[in-house]
Amino acid sequence: MITLHLDQFHVQQIAESGQCFRLNQIGENRYSVISCGHYLELSQNGTSISFNCSSVDFLFWEQYFDLTTDYGKFLSSVNQEDAYLLSAAKAGSGIRILNQDLWEMIITFVLSQQKTIPKIKEAVEALSRSYGSKKIWEGRTFYTFPDADQLAHASLEDLKALKLGYRAKYIEQICKDCITGNLNLEYLKSLTYEHAKEYLTGFYGIGEKVANCICLFGLHHIEAFPVDTWIKRILATHYNHEKYNLMPKTKRYPAIITDHFGSYHGYAGIMQQYIFYYERTILKGK
DNA sequence: TGCCAGGCTTCAC
DNA sequence: GTGAAGCATGGC
Numbered sequence: 001m002i003t004l005h006l007d008q009f010h011v012q013q014i015a016e017s018g019q020c021f022r023l024n025q026i027g028e029n030r031y032s033v034i035s036c037g038h039y040l041e042l043s044q045n046g047t048s049i050s051f052n053c054s055s056v057d058f059l060f061w062e063q064y065f066d067l068t069t070d071y072g073k074f075l076s077s078v079n080q081e082d083a084y085l086l087s088a089a090k091a092g093s094g095i096r097i098l099n100q101d102l103w104e105m106i107i108t109f110v111l112s113q114q115k116t117i118p119k120i121k122e123a124v125e126a127l128s129r130s131y132g133s134k135k136i137w138e139g140r141t142f143y144t145f146p147d148a149d150q151l152a153h154a155s156l157e158d159l160k161a162l163k164l165g166y167r168a169k170y171i172e173q174i175c176k177d178c179i180t181g182n183l184n185l186e187y188l189k190s191l192t193y194e195h196a197k198e199y200l201t202g203f204y205g206i207g208e209k210v211a212n213c214i215c216l217f218g219l220h221h222i223e224a225f226p227v228d229t230w231i232k233r234i235l236a237t238h239y240n241h242e243k244y245n246l247m248p249k250t251k252r253y254p255a256i257i258t259d260h261f262g263s264y265h266g267y268a269g270i271m272q273q274y275i276f277y278y279e280r281t282i283l284k285g286k
Numbered sequence: 287t288g289c290c291a292g293g294c295t296t297c298a299c
Numbered sequence: 300g301t302g303a304a305g306c307a308t309g310g311c
Contacts, residue, residue: 018292113293119309120292165307170294207294228292248301276292 002058003050008071010094011044017095017277019217021108021121035064036101037144039137066096074270084238085271088278095273097222102185104145105218109210110174111167126162148178170205177203193221216269224269225261227253234279
């Protein structure tokens with residue numbers, strides 16, 4: 001057991017921030033998380049966080065939770081005149097951008113399209129149970145997320161049976177691309193944000209939004225700013241001006257982001273997470 | 287019943 | 300290049 005006192009760390013906020021789908025509450029202030037074949041249980045009371053793992057395994061989780069990054073500097077940089085972002089950053093000040101497995105993020109965000117977060121979690125668990133590796137940690141059984149070779153055992157019909165719908169054909173093709181080397185993960189890791197995004201959108205089923213999610217959550221390009229239906233609604237509600245409505249739809253949101261989030265050069269994705277979390281939290285409370 | 291969900295591809299124009 | 304249609308499935 002390793003216990004730390006951390007500022008800007010709140011496991012519940014991270015679990016509800018929509019960036020990970022295998023971080024689940026298992027008790028009061030207790031959570032479990034699975035990543036890269038590792039399983040962890042952790043608990044939090046205030047700023048005290050206990051990681052139930054060895055010091056060797058903690059090195060993995062320290063990286064996973066991005067614990068060596070100072071998020072205080074991101075929070076303090078929020079524009080004092082941006083009331084909405086100030087509220088969002090305050091509400092989600094314990095959010096961190098996780099360092100998650102690239103392959104898992106690719107498949108997860110491809111299947112995420114037009115699904116709710118609970119349904120995404122169900123699909124990720126179904127894929128893991130059906131095609132991942134079974135492991136046991138202190139008597140608890142868990143399943144790793146399947147790698148490309150494992151997932152390739154699933155036929156198109158198998159994937160559709162897991163209720164992946166029209167996304168099944170995307171996943172089938174991406175698996176093939178990964179196995180043949182057409183999708184080269186090591187090469188992808190070497191690219192800058194812009195080049196990684198361009199590379200990713202060249203694959204069947206990966207568009208601008210999914211590519212940005214993969215960049216932000218799988219490659220830790222924290223300048224990536226995914227624009228989904230939630231973010232569009234937020235931008236239209238809190239950052240809209242008449243001048244944007246005169247623009248073509250394809251240029252409208254990039255313009256709003258440049259105008260209102262351009263100052264967070266190199267880490268706008270963190271601001272994106274604050275507002276995404278905040279909007280969903282507020283609506284959930286209504 | 288209709289609309290929406292961490293959207294993408296395809297196809298007119 | 301731009302915009303609309305079609306796509307699976309489930310919840311509200």
